[in-house]
Amino acid sequence: MVAGTERARRLLHRVTAGIRENPVTHVADLPAREARHTEWPSWADPRVVTALRSSGVERPWAHQSEAASLAFGGRHVVVSTGTASGKSLCYQLPVLTKLVADDKACALYLSPTKALGADQLRSVSALDVPGVRAASYDGDTPMAERDWVRAHARWVFTNPDMLHRGILAAHSRWARLFRKLSYVVIDECHSYRGVFGSHVALLLRRLQRVARHYGSSPVFILASATTAEPGEFACRLVGEDCVPVVEDASPRGARTVALWEPPLVEDHRGENGAPVRRSAGAEAGRILAELVIEGARTLAFVRSRRGAELTALGARRLLSEVDSELPSQVAAYRAGFLPEERRALERALLSGELKGVATTNALELGVDIAGLDAVVLAGYPGTLASFWQQAGRAGRAGDDALVVFVARDDPLDTYLVHHPAAVLERPVETAVLDPSNPYVLAPQLACAAAELPLTTGELDTFGGAAAREVLDTLVADGLLRRRPSGWYWTSRDRPHYEVDIRGSGGEQIAVVEADTSRLLGTVDPGSACTTVHPGAVYLHQGSSYVVDELDLESGIALVHAEDPEWTTSAREVADIKVLSTQERVDYGGVSVCLGEVAVTSQVVGYLRRRPSGEVLDHVALDLPAQTLETRAVWYTISPELLEAPRAVPAGERRTATAALESRGSRTATAPQESTGTSRTSGPREGRGPTGATGRPSEAGAPSGASGARGTDQASRTGSPLETGMASEAASALEAGQPSGAAGPLEAAQPSRTRGPLEASRASGSGGPLGFGGAPGGAGLDPARIPGALHAAEHAAIGLLPLFATCDRWDIGGVSTALHADTGEATVFVHDGHPGGAGFADRGFAAVVPWLAATREAILSCECPAGCPSCVQSPKCGNGNDPLDKAGAVAVLETVLGAVSLHSAQHDHGVAQAAAN
Numbered sequence: 001m002v003a004g005t006e007r008a009r010r011l012l013h014r015v016t017a018g019i020r021e022n023p024v025t026h027v028a029d030l031p032a033r034e035a036r037h038t039e040w041p042s043w044a045d046p047r048v049v050t051a052l053r054s055s056g057v058e059r060p061w062a063h064q065s066e067a068a069s070l071a072f073g074g075r076h077v078v079v080s081t082g083t084a085s086g087k088s089l090c091y092q093l094p095v096l097t098k099l100v101a102d103d104k105a106c107a108l109y110l111s112p113t114k115a116l117g118a119d120q121l122r123s124v125s126a127l128d129v130p131g132v133r134a135a136s137y138d139g140d141t142p143m144a145e146r147d148w149v150r151a152h153a154r155w156v157f158t159n160p161d162m163l164h165r166g167i168l169a170a171h172s173r174w175a176r177l178f179r180k181l182s183y184v185v186i187d188e189c190h191s192y193r194g195v196f197g198s199h200v201a202l203l204l205r206r207l208q209r210v211a212r213h214y215g216s217s218p219v220f221i222l223a224s225a226t227t228a229e230p231g232e233f234a235c236r237l238v239g240e241d242c243v244p245v246v247e248d249a250s251p252r253g254a255r256t257v258a259l260w261e262p263p264l265v266e267d268h269r270g271e272n273g274a275p276v277r278r279s280a281g282a283e284a285g286r287i288l289a290e291l292v293i294e295g296a297r298t299l300a301f302v303r304s305r306r307g308a309e310l311t312a313l314g315a316r317r318l319l320s321e322v323d324s325e326l327p328s329q330v331a332a333y334r335a336g337f338l339p340e341e342r343r344a345l346e347r348a349l350l351s352g353e354l355k356g357v358a359t360t361n362a363l364e365l366g367v368d369i370a371g372l373d374a375v376v377l378a379g380y381p382g383t384l385a386s387f388w389q390q391a392g393r394a395g396r397a398g399d400d401a402l403v404v405f406v407a408r409d410d411p412l413d414t415y416l417v418h419h420p421a422a423v424l425e426r427p428v429e430t431a432v433l434d435p436s437n438p439y440v441l442a443p444q445l446a447c448a449a450a451e452l453p454l455t456t457g458e459l460d461t462f463g464g465a466a467a468r469e470v471l472d473t474l475v476a477d478g479l480l481r482r483r484p485s486g487w488y489w490t491s492r493d494r495p496h497y498e499v500d501i502r503g504s505g506g507e508q509i510a511v512v513e514a515d516t517s518r519l520l521g522t523v524d525p526g527s528a529c530t531t532v533h534p535g536a537v538y539l540h541q542g543s544s545y546v547v548d549e550l551d552l553e554s555g556i557a558l559v560h561a562e563d564p565e566w567t568t569s570a571r572e573v574a575d576i577k578v579l580s581t582q583e584r585v586d587y588g589g590v591s592v593c594l595g596e597v598a599v600t601s602q603v604v605g606y607l608r609r610r611p612s613g614e615v616l617d618h619v620a621l622d623l624p625a626q627t628l629e630t631r632a633v634w635y636t637i638s639p640e641l642l643e644a645p646r647a648v649p650a651g652e653r654r655t656a657t658a659a660l661e662s663r664g665s666r667t668a669t670a671p672q673e674s675t676g677t678s679r680t681s682g683p684r685e686g687r688g689p690t691g692a693t694g695r696p697s698e699a700g701a702p703s704g705a706s707g708a709r710g711t712d713q714a715s716r717t718g719s720p721l722e723t724g725m726a727s728e729a730a731s732a733l734e735a736g737q738p739s740g741a742a743g744p745l746e747a748a749q750p751s752r753t754r755g756p757l758e759a760s761r762a763s764g765s766g767g768p769l770g771f772g773g774a775p776g777g778a779g780l781d782p783a784r785i786p787g788a789l790h791a792a793e794h795a796a797i798g799l800l801p802l803f804a805t806c807d808r809w810d811i812g813g814v815s816t817a818l819h820a821d822t823g824e825a826t827v828f829v830h831d832g833h834p835g836g837a838g839f840a841d842r843g844f845a846a847v848v849p850w851l852a853a854t855r856e857a858i859l860s861c862e863c864p865a866g867c868p869s870c871v872q873s874p875k876c877g878n879g880n881d882p883l884d885k886a887g888a889v890a891v892l893e894t895v896l897g898a899v900s901l902h903s904a905q906h907d908h909g910v911a912q913a914a915a916n
């Protein structure tokens with residue numbers, strides 16, 4: 001135990017007291033950090049300094065001075081530091097100084113959400129620096145005020161959507177701003193990822209182009225949660241070199257982080273009779289109650305609004321049994337709260353009037369709550385950046401705090417609580433975006449040309465050859481005209497309103513509340529059948545609606561507000577066709593490929609499920625088939641390897657796998673016995689907490705493959721691999737990393753160019769799993785193959801977000817025992833967006849650590865034959881049938897073994913672009 005963490009340890013002891021089987025899989029102490037201050041930079045305007053001082057900032061921290069001075073000196077800068085590290089001041093100081101010094105100078109501020117923009121505007125306005133007219137320009141700005149903003153505002157607070165439609169589309173009306181645009185602030189820039197991030201990257205290039213046209217060249221200041229390679233990411237986002245500032249000099253209290261796996265419960269069964277765990281939300285409610293009894297000010301992050309309400313309710317119910325005064329100290333908080341309500345809540349938590357708050361992620365951005373005694377995360381929030389952003393709300397200088405991460409019932413969470421290094425030691429992932437996606441480039445280039453004719457010299461900014469190819473298509477389609485001086489938009493109408501930068505192109509489906517005609521949101525046409533099919537439960541900002549009708553022709557889904565006792569998951573059948581193979585690496589019987597595919601899918605029904613995991617029924621649907629052209633990573637395995645006897649893995653691994661085999665795995669029984677195709681994709685339905693309270697059941701058996709539990713096993717972060725994690729599993733992962741770098745998942749951050757061969761070659765002669773000398777097959781008889789591949793596919797989809805900064809709902813998969821295009825058993829994992837968003841590319845580049853982690857996740861789960869924590873998928877198109885858990889491990893070990901053996905024996909060339 002690290003000195004100074006006594007209080008957090010005592011809190012942890014309190015929440016685990018009396019539980020017979022300790023759910024804590026690992027504990028780590030993170031030391032405190034002292035503040036490093038500097039004097040105010042000499043260039044800073046004294047009026048700005050006075051205003052900041054009176055807001056409570058006596059002196060800047062070192063990283064603030066560094067970032068602000070770089071920006072003031074004209075360098076693009078990205079500051080990537082922890083929660084509440086004062087990133088706002090990094091941009092406020094140079095921007096305000098510039099605006100005071102030059103009364104014509106202007107600035108733009110962009111935030112991903114309106115709420116955050118409004119908060120930041122409030123804090124700038126409160127500084128009341130003379131002559132700085134700051135104003136917001138977003139969807140909520142009244143028409144009458146918009147003219148004033150265009151004519152007078154010097155610092156405009158907006159968001160990418162409004163920049164796209166309201167500012168760039170009508171740039172001549174904003175000439176005043178563009179002529180003297182000095183700074184562009186991009187807050188929470190790590191949230192610009194995937195398709196949205198790719199759109200924003202091109203939008204920022206359009207912004208620079210328009211600014212150049214008016215004679216300005218703004219400096220970019222980006223603020224980001226802690227991420228890996230912030231400089232590279234910022235450069236990809238804005239298309240210019242950015243200096244990273246990453247040394248966080250703000251003070252932080254010591255923190256104790258506990259990883260927690262809820263036990264399996266005996267009285268509920270999930271799909272196909274699989275065991276289910278106590279829900280993370282219910283567990284969080286119990287932990288919250290214990291912490292409130294201890295007087296600890298605690299935030300619990302829960303996935304949905306309903307989940308947050310149930311968690312708060314559960315905590316209150318438990319507290320009422322202890323003391324009738326206590327329940328009123330717990331509240332639920334959600335998106336949609338008015339700013340005054342948020343401020344009131346911040347104050348109540350700070351003063352201690354409120355002790356416990358259960359919240360959705362709504363509280364993650366733009367809320368000035370820090371220095372709490374404890375934070376509970378019910379489920380992994382999707383990225384490490386978010387994890388630390390949420391965890392960072394705990395701990396103030398001089399006081400230690402507790403962070404409890406409660407795993408949800410899915411493979412990624414299971415993996416994380418059994419592999420502490422993947423949470424505690426891994427560098428925060430860099431966001432993935434791909435501005436060369438033709439589905440993003442085409443509408444963006446159309447908008448760019450409509451703003452100002454595009455010239456040849458500008459093409460490099462937009463991706464060079466890729467841009468030229470897309471322009472040729474736009475010309476052929478009659479949308480642009482090619483003249484000697486450049487490309488011209490041909491229509492009188494601007495294309496901007498047709499382009500949804502948060503979607504992936506195509507006509508969006510509007511989700512409309514039938515009674516009120518209120519537009520709740522939009523859904524990509526490609527995912528409409530899975531997310532808003534008739535009967536689907538649709539969550540919007542944590543509120544629940546049920547879909548009455550989906551009209552694909554007119555692009556409308558009609559819904560009504562209803563919060564039923566179940567969630568829904570679409571069931572889909574699918575076919576996948578390889579359009580082109582761009583990369584292919586052969587490893588003797590196994591090949592790993594990256595390329596373009598066409599996925600044809602049809603939703604055939606949906607499943608209704610209680611939050612406990614219990615399946616109510618299956619409802620059939622009749623919806624049209626749809627085709628998605630996108631990118632995929634896939635591996636193939638020859639029949640010989642699949643059927644050849646198992647390799648003899650070393651030591652404990654054999655024990656683990658053999659134990660799994662002997663726990664009993666179901667063999668394939670489904671229609672697709674030998675050539676069946678299993679498809680995984682589907683709606684973003686949530687599995688909320690059951691609301692059940694009380695002590696967890698004592699049913700769960702000790703975890704087989706992943707070592708014993710117990711707080712007495714705790715170790716420091718310096719050596720998380722020593723405990724709470726099977727040593728064999730740890731070394732497997734460790735060996736999978738390319739160098740002796742910090743954590744076993746360093747390889748999770750490969751560059752787009754590094755192939756799987758390099759990732760595994762770097763691991764040395766033993767190969768990633770030590771299979772170097774023991775080639776072997778999967779030992780599967782043909783009837784087991786579909787289930788084994790299907791289970792391996794599900795778990796791999798669950799784990800890809802660890803390597804590709806995506807949500808498991810952003811990707812899909814297909815597995816088949818015999819694929820027409822490859823001629824072999826094949827597992828595909830594909831991007832869920834037209835043209836792809838870079839996720840499959842990430843999977844290809846990190847295939848060895850990804851599949852090794854997938855195998856680990858399956859082995860870590862103590863269930864006998866597959867459950868939602870390992871190989872069942874909440875969105876499986878085939879009813880999670882067939883699934884063969886032990887077979888999946890055999891498949892993954894065969895693939896990893898072949899990769900290891902063949903990488904180690906000799907350099908295999910990378911056969912490029914073997915077009916299928």
Ligand SMILES: Nc1ncnc2c1ncn2[C@@H]1O[C@H](COP(=O)(O)OP(=O)(O)OP(=O)(O)O)[C@@H](O)[C@H]1O
Pocket residue numbers: 055056057058059060061064082083084085086087088089365366367368
């Ligand atoms: N140098 C400083 N000394 C003392 N307090 C400071 C200093 N700089 C900022 N603060 C305070 O720290 C708090 C957090 O600042 P800010 O909201 O800018 O952090 P952030 O890094 O943007 O947070 P988040 O991670 O939530 O985005 C604010 O209350 C701010 O007034």
